[in-house]
Amino acid sequence: MASLDDISVTEIKGVGNALAEKLAKLGIQSMQDLLFHLPHRYEDRTRVVPMGSLRVGDVAVVEGEVMKTDLVMGRRRSLQVTLKDGSGFLVLRFFHFNAAQKNQLGEGTRVRCFGEVRPGRAGYEFYHPEYQTNPPPMPDASQATLTPVYPLTEGIQQPRVRSLCQQALKYLERHPIKDWLPAELLADYQLPCITEAVKLVHSPPAGAPVHLLVEGRHPAQQRLVMEELLAHQLSLLQVREQIQAREALPLLPTGDLTERFLEELPFKLTGAQRQVMSEIRQDLSQPVPMLRLVQGDVGSGKTVVAALAALQTLGAGAQVALMAPTEILAEQHYTNFKGWLEPLGIPIAWLSGKVKGKARQQALEAVASGEARVAIGTHALFQDEVAFNRLALVIVDEQHRFGVHQRLALREKGVGGSLAPHQLIMTATPIPRTLAMSAYADLDTSIIDELPPGRKPIETVVVPDSRREDIIERVRSACREGRQAYWVCTLIEESEALQCQAAEVTAQELTERLSDLKVGLVHGRLKAQEKADVMAQFKDGELDLLVATTVIEVGVDVPNASLIIIENPERLGLAQLHQLRGRVGRGEQASFCVLMYHPPLSMNGKARLQALRDSQDGFVIAEKDLEIRGPGEVLGTRQTGLMQFRLANFERDKGWIEPIKEMAPSLMKQPRVVDALIRRWLGEKIRYGDV
Template sequence: MPAAASPAKDSAVSAFDQPIARLTGAGPRVLEKLAARGLSTLQDLWLHLPLRYEDRTTLTPIRALQAGVAAQVEGTVEAVERGFRYRPMLRVAIGDDSQATLVLRFFHFRSQQVNQFRVGARVRCYGTPRAGQHGLEIVHPSYRVLEESDAGELGEQLDPVYPAIEGIGPATLRKLIVQALDRLPDEASLELLPSEWLQGLGLPSLRTALLAMHRPARDADLAALAAGTHPAQRRLALEELLAHHLSLRRQRIALQRHRAPALKGQGALAKRLQDALPFELTGAQQRVFAQVRHDLAQPSPMLRLVQGDVGSGKTVVAALAAMLAVEAGKQAALAAPTELLAEQHLANLRAWLEPLGVRVAWLAGKVTGKARATVLADVASGAAQVVVGTHALMQEGVAFHDLALAIVDEQHRFGVHQRLALREKGASDDAVPHQLVMTATPIPRTLAMAAYADLDVSAIDELPPGRTPVQTIALSGERRPELVERIRAACAEGRQAYWVCTLIDDSDEVVAQAAQTTFEQLSAAMPELRIALVHGRMKAGDKQATMRAFKQGDVDLLVATTVIEVGVDVPNASLMIVENAERLGLAQLHQLRGRVGRGATASTCVLLYQPPLSQMAKQRLATLRETNDGFVIAEKDLELRGPGELLGTRQTGLANFRVADLARDAALLPQVRELAERLLHESPALADRIIGRWVGGAARYASA
């Protein structure tokens, strides 16, 4: 078992908490700017790590310079030219013993700078050369003019370049961090992880890692530092990932101290529903429902995330789970982020459940007056056994009779406080409802391990039989006329199509066809078709009416912005065109593609792009052409974009990682889980201190 914290370690804790105000040069204005970036203690400065490094430990002969490769040179001023052709400019030519000349170019300078560069003066400068009119030049190098008595000794360490902080110069920031590092406690006082664990992982101590990051030796592996694979970075990333994992586990442990209704019925109602369905459950659906049923039978609250591709059948699993609650005489609630998606759930649940005698109620913003009062009364009395709705479910004034199961669809689209509010609707005494969270955005396993350490994760990784894979092709925007003919032919055969644009209005800055313009052009080109337009700026009622008309087959072609990404189920739609596909992320493109291929007809998704494509855009489009597997796509999306956008970091807190990168450091996660279990079991107090060091008192709501 790890040793108990010593008095020395207590002093390290206080050193961590020392305010920056104690450092020389930390005046009120500087402190205000630092605080705005979340930097207020010495530990914040220790963990404010360099973005990159500059090697000023060697001098490169001017003749050996390479364009695009940063270097430090020293030479004698040969000529100075000050010009004002288009704007003020200062050009300084320096030469060295390699018999070559380098031009230093300045666009912003003061008169005293010009006076420094006298012919014959010795100058040392650092920067990245580029090709100029007369050989290589460096624009705005960092430099100093050496006095005759100045031997100009070279540094022993690489120079760190820190993330810029508005209103604070780089030199001021460096001086503050140097002072903070001078107050770094000794190794034994600073370390929180048991030494034998670190040795087993082959990683340095925290103190060694911090000094290696801020003051790397001249022979440090710059390539490893740039790639984030240096042992010092891995050591810091390990502890940071561990802290976040522990904070989520703590959240789960705290919630599971509550009671929850143990739904141990025979499952007769769920069996009747399953028998009445017009389709067989897939093996994946059966497996996930078995996991959910096992959780619901426990007296502690279920916390399960069910992820699966669009159309994989998550709603059926949710309905079966709801039947276990109803059979026990309790209520279930299903919340969806948009009225359209909630209405779709409502239609499915009513069709499945009302023949079984189960009362399904509807509660959304547009349910008002007497109708709302009736629904609220039914929810409060328990007459409404399953309640479907939007954010309206979470509002004050909504009281459940006995809520046993809270289901949240597309959970990342809800704010964390809203999810907490729904859970609280079923809280009584020390009991809370079970929680089932669903998402149609498959999450890479590595990301799920880090972001949802407080949830059990299930995957419905099998599509129902009869679903025809969507063919995906990428075309240059020049071939739009061909697509118009393709749409005309598809609609003539009685099928429907989407044309998705990424903007509502035309923009001079972004080369993209706006939805409004596209709607007008396509209406003119195909007057025989019923074409409608839907976008996010329309009134909610108008948008719903248009979507409903498309769903009912009264519209042939729907021109839309990405508002249709989630929630539209139109089996007759077999053609999806995404304009300017290069502007969208993989997950969003995959979600849009999931709007077609929902019937038996062979479907196509056309990714219309505006050349030239960036390297990342090429990779995204290639991935979509190669696979329809949402889990494969999610892994690639993580690799290309990182975790922030993928999860919606505003809700998860993952954007706050200082060192760790989930895509890069995924290999550490199994070790992180193992360390977390050991710490929680053997030394809970140590776990709390690790959380405090990296996460602080920040509230975590990911278990909501």
């Protein structure tokens, strides 16, 4: 019998080539794909809400009589239909309409509609609601069911997806979904079989517990959540297996270079750095590729640990590649490593997008011949033309800015193309333990949880923007005393163009107000070289104040900067604010971070800024951030598609993470099951293991 995986969605009546193409954008090609395109929330359309009790933001069903219908000629022509129901009235507004619609919604007509309440010129409004004229009676409470809401793509409306999913459910009678999980496992957790779970989630029966479904805690949803989290875990373990199936060059520590390096360092390693170093030393001496994530809060000294790992590799006669996500960060690593390693007689090559022509050719030749022992750059290091002589260690900074597949691409550049390089991944974004266990299941984790002695805590103050004058004066006095300051403009969900414009306006205003100071500006629309030049001027003390968008978030090191002002901090996540705050406090003097918000603050906003004021610990802040905003934001992967779940919600479902960690290894012994689960939940579009 054909499986659901083999039946194309074009079997459904009304699905022609054009619709099939749109569905493919959602990753839907087979009937199984359609059944696993799950509703991400539900709407309660089971009761009519009196218009008088509506509030802005409510999503509700209302029913009433048309009082009047008007054509309104504003900036955009619209059809305005006023409904009343005895408790109040509501305006339905249509920007796209035809004459038939206008006639259908004539005075006295009874209309039931569903929409979201917005404030409007004439009171509360629904824009383009779904509606019925002269509707049938509402079903009684025992017959009422919730309405599923599906993720959409351009050109497909919600009712269409609903109807397709309902039609797909009919196939389940002849083609039940294959349950890949052992029956005893489901019995242990009292979970339904997969077919029952999928049916219930798409089509909740009358009388199903509304609150459990709305919160995502119904056993049928939890059955699917568990399997989805398991599929993600298995896909990452598969990546690990693929990388570790290749041998690596064992790099036995010789100690000579390391000792010379440590003698020259102006400080002693912290206990945490020594502990992490011994874990790395052990990994590097094995014939299996190291896969280690080093997490460390801002300023905990991850770069020194990376340098020590590099020295162990170099001592064993092999090459090192260090890759960072931005030109600024890569250049900073280059400067640090050059200062540390060139005195030890180790040549370093610099390869980024902006190294062109002859300089690029020379760098490529030095790396290919082995003359350059260390190559540092951006993702330009991935390019095919970059060939290494004897690459045995890859250091990746801020890994979540790269896809897993990019790390996999690097394994082809190992010694002789057959030995995989060891991988050391560093991040200054503290990741809550639960999230790290899932998001980085392919990696062993080390944490540098101790700041170097002498690092002073940064004092954080929260002030409304009505005190802008005082803050400008504070900047003036700090800079007059010979220190430097950052002023960060945030406009997060707006376009980049608006963000840059806001920074330009602020820079202009501050230049006029602080005419005795030198003010610089960096934002995302500047060319990489222009950005780097301004950053270099700031680092060299030629600028007193740097106005920036959030491009300065990670890793920029200016010890003389002791004050940072962040405008509209309520628009950013906690982890990002913590990263920005870490731009100061890198020198000897006391440092300050001013969070200048625009009132009124929501409860959520207050809680977040309070958390930042109360704690300097990135891990505590990351836990709070996860609670408030979810994993895609915390990992910075909302754009990449990584860790984008259909049903699972990290905060709600973190109770599954430990059990899944225990289940996964035994399932890994059954490749057919692993492949089927990954195919079902991750589709072809995010096979983590595919390069």
